[in-house]
Amino acid sequence: MAQHNAFYAQSGGVTAVINASACGVIEACRRHDDRIGKVYAGRNGIIGALTEDLIDVSQESDETIAALRHTPGGAFGSCRYKLKDIETHRVQYERLIDVFRAHDIRYFFYNGGGDSADTCLKVSQLSEHMGYPLTAIHVPKTIDNDLPITDNSPGFGSVAKYIATSTLETSQDIASMCATSTKVFVLEVMGRHAGWIAAAGALAGNGEGEPPHMVIFPEIAFSREAVMNRVQEAVKRYGYCVIVVSEGARYPDGTFLADSGNTDVFGHRQLGGVAPTLAGMIKQDLGYKYHWAVADYLQRAARHLASRTDVEQSYAVGTHAVELALAGKNAMMPTIERVSDTPYEWRIGAAPLAEVANREKFMPRDFIREDGFGITETCRRYLEPLIQGEDYPPYDNGLPRIATPKLARVARKLPDFEL
Amino acid sequence: MAQHNAFYAQSGGVTAVINASACGVIEACRRHDDRIGKVYAGRNGIIGALTEDLIDVSQESDETIAALRHTPGGAFGSCRYKLKDIETHRVQYERLIDVFRAHDIRYFFYNGGGDSADTCLKVSQLSEHMGYPLTAIHVPKTIDNDLPITDNSPGFGSVAKYIATSTLETSQDIASMCATSTKVFVLEVMGRHAGWIAAAGALAGNGEGEPPHMVIFPEIAFSREAVMNRVQEAVKRYGYCVIVVSEGARYPDGTFLADSGNTDVFGHRQLGGVAPTLAGMIKQDLGYKYHWAVADYLQRAARHLASRTDVEQSYAVGTHAVELALAGKNAMMPTIERVSDTPYEWRIGAAPLAEVANREKFMPRDFIREDGFGITETCRRYLEPLIQGEDYPPYDNGLPRIATPKLARVARKLPDFEL
Known part of the structure; x- marks a missing residue:
């Protein structure tokens, strides 16, 4: 089967486990090296794609990628940068497609919250409109837990x-x-x-x-x-x-x-x-x-005190994003589906981005106690499984060991682009 | 040999590991039950002694005492209460001796920082002056690391x-x-x-x-x-x-x-x-x-991220306080002596309270970089061993397990006392 490259970027405020999702995406891509060639990461998120500042992840060792699982922050850099409106700023979206085309990127994995789900959807729509064969998958992440459809948000x-x-x-x-x-x-x-x-x-x-x-x-x-x-x-x-x-x-x-x-x-x-x-x-x-x-x-x-459940789910949405893409699903997001509360069981599902983008999930009123100052048993049943388990990082010399990727830059092929 | 009771109290701001010292004191006392009868803890520190509000530690199970080793805060209550000047407020010190006498307390273990070392010394001096046979040992504790003589302060x-x-x-x-x-x-x-x-x-x-x-x-x-x-x-x-x-x-x-x-x-x-x-x-x-x-x-x-070195040292100053007392040493404090930096080796020493009380240890100027904004290699060599090792508490249902002592009150024998 034809081999094409993948692009991965982190978006918005980082979490203790967003790199566990990166680890999941990259390890899954490496397992599918018959179909996925190189993984390029955007330096500082989507800005890296716009400015053609790509990191060649193939130069990172398996050990470095494995270490991402226990490294907090965003290893490739994240950004607070919302793509502007597609009608008036179509040039930005077209630039993304240009960069993807120049580097034979056919898989787009975007790791973020609600805003980036929206961006991911728009990129998918424009690439389709422009006839460029891109599969765009959103990898969910936010400490705010406000993403819809998924039972909870990784992070x-x-x-x-x-x-x-x-x-x-x-x-x-x-x-x-x-x-x-x-x-x-x-x-x-x-x-x-x-x-x-x-x-x-x-x-x-x-x-x-x-x-x-x-x-x-x-x-x-x-x-x-x-x-x-x-x-x-x-x-x-x-x-x-x-x-x-x-x-x-x-x-x-x-x-x-x-x-x-x-x-x-x-x-x-x-x-x-x-x-x-x-x-x-x-x-x-x-x-x-x-x-x-x-x-x-x-x-x-605080990666040192991560929830093992959260680490496993963050990793799983990363690997399943790749599986979704390879199965030909487009403009989708892996979700976490709760199978049961006690014992807690979960599985990975998937949701169309059109249903995810630009919707915030607040605390339901019946999760907050009548007097407004505490949580109900329903809320407790929901929350408790999410903090289960510990997943300690290794320590060197008293401090958590962190991944130190090389972050080698991919040679540029296109002219400069003004943000 | 004659058996007498011991009194233990926590003083000043608590730490993640002051209960590890409590655990050390109590376990050592239990090992020496031929000479030490009951351990009474002061509820809310020295105030518990003054008001005769004593906790009967003998009613706590071995499991509860062991769990103190991984429980943050002060299990018996601490206080910010400095005994007043001995010349003008001698009545307070005499009250302590009265309470000790009433409950056959001959061992006084006071777990705190510089102020409480001073109190411990004064109590020792007054008991001697009054002819009451009390052995007073200070158990060092402070997150501020400002106790003199000891290489570092537990906590x-x-x-x-x-x-x-x-x-x-x-x-x-x-x-x-x-x-x-x-x-x-x-x-x-x-x-x-x-x-x-x-x-x-x-x-x-x-x-x-x-x-x-x-x-x-x-x-x-x-x-x-x-x-x-x-x-x-x-x-x-x-x-x-x-x-x-x-x-x-x-x-x-x-x-x-x-x-x-x-x-x-x-x-x-x-x-x-x-x-x-x-x-x-x-x-x-x-x-x-x-x-x-x-x-x-x-x-x-943050007991969840305690230094194993610190936990071991905090426990050790607790056990050695009891050993000092049983060896007939009075008005002393166990100290931590550094034997070598690399590999880090330490042992327990002892210092007379007269040399400890009311002296603060600041950062030496040669521990601070010339420009004033960082530490020197000398400082790094000093600090690094102190954070070595992890000592995770057990977790139940996603949260650290904490000791839940009964804190049973000892029957009072004396009239009320106004603080």
Whole structure:
């Protein structure tokens, strides 16, 4: 059978396990070397394709590719770059096809979230329109867990495990200090408009009084009064209060807590995320001593505490993307289908990109407790399997070993292109 | 031989491994049940002794005590409570002796940092003065690594491993995003006036251009100009800049960066730690997109990523405290003595509390690079062994298993005591 090349690129915010998907794609391509020649990776994502800055993955050893499975971040570089509208900026899409044609790329694997699913679909449509035989497969990834159709998004399980574990651990800390010191601990987590990551913090406890005592979701309008009442109640009843708050927490009018609009004495916008803002309110209203943490990149880079379930699923969507492409499926995305909760069983399915693109999946209301400050048993049943299992990286000299790819550049064949 | 009881209490900020020391003390006491009867733990540290709120550790199973080795936080409760001056508040010290006498406590194990070493010494001196036969041993603990004489402080190795690993992981993240997005990542770490924890961040890289590109120590006066020059240089040369900054970073006049003195439009003190303050300066001076994280309790509670070296040393100072006491040594502290760097070898020593109390150990100037923004090879040789080895807790259902002691209260024998 004829042999053609493949292109792989990473898109948007990276995760602890996006490289496990890269590993899955590349290893599957190598197993199918009768049909897939070289794998070219886009340096810094789709920008690498537009500027013809391609990485020759064939120069990486099997060991380096295997090491991607336990290396956080995006090994080939990712980007926040949304292709513009196809009607007015058709030239960008045509450029992609030009680059693909010049390097005999017939397989396009795009590893990202909702935006990149949309890009992948458009590239597929344009190549068809232009008569260029391209098979475009989207490889799902996002810590935000907001991709539709798939039961969960690769990347989410690991951040969920990190946040649940960190909530459990820090709760042990404050519980031992609260008699004479800190009464309130606020942990700020990512997730944008979706409360999935915040919900994962709730996995740290379940019984009466077990921390966290409150989760603040973006899906529930923030009421300072309701929150303060609950903080006070927890401190009175349990001696302390642990709060997991989503970066996307917002007031009823939609403005974010973090975006306070305050300015300092120099006229600069006040710094700080949700956690310090909320901690400040608690200090002001209730006078409690507080600590706060902002996990930021720590949570999405914490490969050392990845969920084994998540690593396996991230790898599997990578390999199945290649299988889909070789089976002639186009404009599709591998999905994770839940077969059962207990014992947890899953399998890989597939969804047409037309049904995936530009749809965000928020927390269903019945996943959030009536009072808005915790998760329901339905949510717990959904989340628990996703953090199961550990998948430790190897360590050298006390630190996790990371892949160090050569990232050799493919010789260019086309003129420059202005982004 | 006569059998008497022991008292154990945790003091000050807890660590990921202070319970490993508790485990060491209690297991050693159980091995010596011919001489040590019951172990009583102070609920919430020394306050438990003052208020006669004692926990009967004999009611905890061997399994529970073993599980302390992998449980973060302070299992019996800690406190921030410094005994007052012995001359004017002698009544507090006498109360301790009263409680010890009432419960036949002849062994006093106090697990803490510099302040508690001082308390331990004073209790020892007063008991001698009062003719009460008490053997007082201090069990060292502090993430700040600022205890003198001992080569390193139990608790530090684990936070060092966490910060070094997190710096490595987040550097992978920003390196993959920097082409189109975040240029600067700032990680704020603990350590108060000592830069030891910040220094550990530097273990993440060594070669030219390897992150972190800058460490900001409390020991080096902060110069906005010098820092901005370096940030700009790193971004220009490597595409991004990773900064590890100590919470204790300060201006030449001694004021802390975090304590900016700014107030918001409502007249409230500006919120935020060093990281958002520094990130704001970078945005203002250089315009770079940034991310920042404040690890706070996450770093000192992260038992899931403890250093095996640290766990073993924390356990060993616990067992050796008991051995010292049984050998009739009084007012002493087990220390860690370094035998060799490569291969790393250590043994337990001992130091008189009179030499330990009220002395802080800062980073030696020759551990900090000439330019003030990194560590020297001497420092690296010192730090590297301390993060060696992993010591994973067992996991249940995706989360670390923690000890759940009963914390049964000992019947009181004395009248109330006002703190």
